[in-house]
Amino acid sequence: MAAGSARYVRYILITFFILAVFYFVSNSADVTTLRTHLPNTNPAAGGNSDSTAAGASPNEAKVKTNYDASKFPMAMTPNDPGWNDLAGIKEGPRMNATFVTLARNSDVWEIAKSIRQVEDRFNRRYNYDWVFLNDKEFDDTFKTVTTSLVSGKTHYGLIPKEHWSFPDWIDQDKAAKVREDMKERKIIYGDSISYRHMCRFESGFFFRQELMLNYEYYWRVEPSVELYCDVHYDPFRYMHENKKKYSFVLSLYEYYDTIPTLWDSTKKFIKNHPEHIAAGNSMGFLSDDGGETYNKCHFWSNFEVGNLNWLRSKPYIDFFESLDRDGGFFYERWGDAPVHSIAAGLMLPKEEIHFFNDIAYFHVPFTHCPTGQKTRTDLKCHCNPDENFDWKGYSCTSKFFEINGMEKPEGWDQEGKD
Numbered sequence: 001m002a003a004g005s006a007r008y009v010r011y012i013l014i015t016f017f018i019l020a021v022f023y024f025v026s027n028s029a030d031v032t033t034l035r036t037h038l039p040n041t042n043p044a045a046g047g048n049s050d051s052t053a054a055g056a057s058p059n060e061a062k063v064k065t066n067y068d069a070s071k072f073p074m075a076m077t078p079n080d081p082g083w084n085d086l087a088g089i090k091e092g093p094r095m096n097a098t099f100v101t102l103a104r105n106s107d108v109w110e111i112a113k114s115i116r117q118v119e120d121r122f123n124r125r126y127n128y129d130w131v132f133l134n135d136k137e138f139d140d141t142f143k144t145v146t147t148s149l150v151s152g153k154t155h156y157g158l159i160p161k162e163h164w165s166f167p168d169w170i171d172q173d174k175a176a177k178v179r180e181d182m183k184e185r186k187i188i189y190g191d192s193i194s195y196r197h198m199c200r201f202e203s204g205f206f207f208r209q210e211l212m213l214n215y216e217y218y219w220r221v222e223p224s225v226e227l228y229c230d231v232h233y234d235p236f237r238y239m240h241e242n243k244k245k246y247s248f249v250l251s252l253y254e255y256y257d258t259i260p261t262l263w264d265s266t267k268k269f270i271k272n273h274p275e276h277i278a279a280g281n282s283m284g285f286l287s288d289d290g291g292e293t294y295n296k297c298h299f300w301s302n303f304e305v306g307n308l309n310w311l312r313s314k315p316y317i318d319f320f321e322s323l324d325r326d327g328g329f330f331y332e333r334w335g336d337a338p339v340h341s342i343a344a345g346l347m348l349p350k351e352e353i354h355f356f357n358d359i360a361y362f363h364v365p366f367t368h369c370p371t372g373q374k375t376r377t378d379l380k381c382h383c384n385p386d387e388n389f390d391w392k393g394y395s396c397t398s399k400f401f402e403i404n405g406m407e408k409p410e411g412w413d414q415e416g417k418d
């Protein structure tokens with residue numbers, strides 16, 4: 001009897017040991033693709049939810065949005081404590097945030113350059129995660145190179161077919177004729193199918209990818225971009241504490257032939273959904289005649305720091321679905337930049353859109369180099385101020401300043417003119 005119960009205990013212990021090993025192995029692997037836990041996706045939760053998401057990301061483990069901000073002041077100017085503290089890992093809270101990049105395997109060396117700059121100028125001290133998305137499987141080279149460069153945890157997602165294909169209501173013949181016509185008229189990417197899938201994906205789906213559901217804020221990074229100045233504070237935290245939902249560094253006029261009916265579709269949406277239009281919005285940035293016509297101003301979306309819960313909210317999804325039904329991603333060549341910009345301009349109160357003057361940035365062919373020599377030297381910038389696009393004739397940033405009653409930075413009328 002005694003020998004029998006000892007055997008029994010042994011069996012229980014062995015079973016327990018096997019279960020413990022299994023638990024350990026399954027939790028130490030990269031389990032992001034297995035996650036079904038979707039924290040913080042409820043827009044009603046607003047921008048203040050403290051979701052320490054389940055999962056293996058070191059960033060998530062660090063996420064802490066219930067913190068005493070006065071204990072960890074953000075160094076916004078050289079007079080603030082901690083300004084010179086650019087070595088080592090930054091103490092203090094982390095937002096539930098990630099970098100996000102849509103890329104092909106062939107983009108590996110160009111995205112490597114972008115990552116290196118983002119890390120050197122900012123993320124090496126903050127170690128935020130980085131999500132990579134692709135319509136094809138990422139190859140080993142892409143994963144190895146990018147993982148070696150990112151200081152946070154990396155995640156690789158395969159985009160589902162339905163987010164990267166023609167919806168069934170699109171008339172294929174009509175879409176093909178448009179591409180043919182745009183090719184003849186030499187409209188950039190006018191004959192490209194993949195570019196259209198990319199624009200539609202960035203407009204309506206990147207923030208709904210399974211890997212993105214774990215986060216509240218994103219910073220979009222493209223291949224071959226440059227960051228020219230040190231980033232002394234956490235832009236995600238800036239967004240959070242200042243209740244910002246969308247941000248930009250460059251703005252300009254859209255190429256009209258790619259969006260001839262986008263404003264008609266927008267007006268239809270406004271009529272159908274007046275409840276989604278924010279009081280105190282930025283209509284003055286988008287239209288010079290009170291909404292009758294689009295002036296083509298948009299924020300350049302290859303750089304964005306934004307709130308994912310806003311993009312996942314009913315107003316934004318209703319807007320995207322209404323545009324998608326109208327078919328202009330395929331019957332024209334609507335870009336995600338005007339789509340995001342019109343959405344932010346109409347459905348957010350204007351205080352929720354932020355211009356990051358101190359994040360210096362280049363994506364061919366435009367540069368945002370902060371105005372003001374002192375700012376540039378304080379931030380150890382390596383951009384040429386003559387190349388700053390902000391105050392040139394084709395930029396809409398002056399308009400943004402005007403509609404927000406903001407004063408332009410000192411020196412704006414001396415630097416980077418046409």
Ligand SMILES: Nc1nc2c(ncn2[C@@H]2O[C@H](COP(=O)(O)OP(=O)(O)OP(=O)(O)O)[C@@H](O)[C@H]2O)c(=O)[nH]1
Nearest residue numbers: 102103104107133134135136194195198222223302
């Ligand atoms: N996976 C995938 N990514 C793409 C594809 N086309 C574009 N991208 C990515 O989508 C983003 C935007 O594409 P870009 O080609 O840079 O478009 P753009 O910025 O308008 O034009 P450029 O001036 O050429 O940079 C980049 O991050 C690209 O790497 C594609 O077919 N597949």
Ligand SMILES: [Mg+2]
Nearest residue numbers: 222223302363
């Ligand atoms: Mg690009």
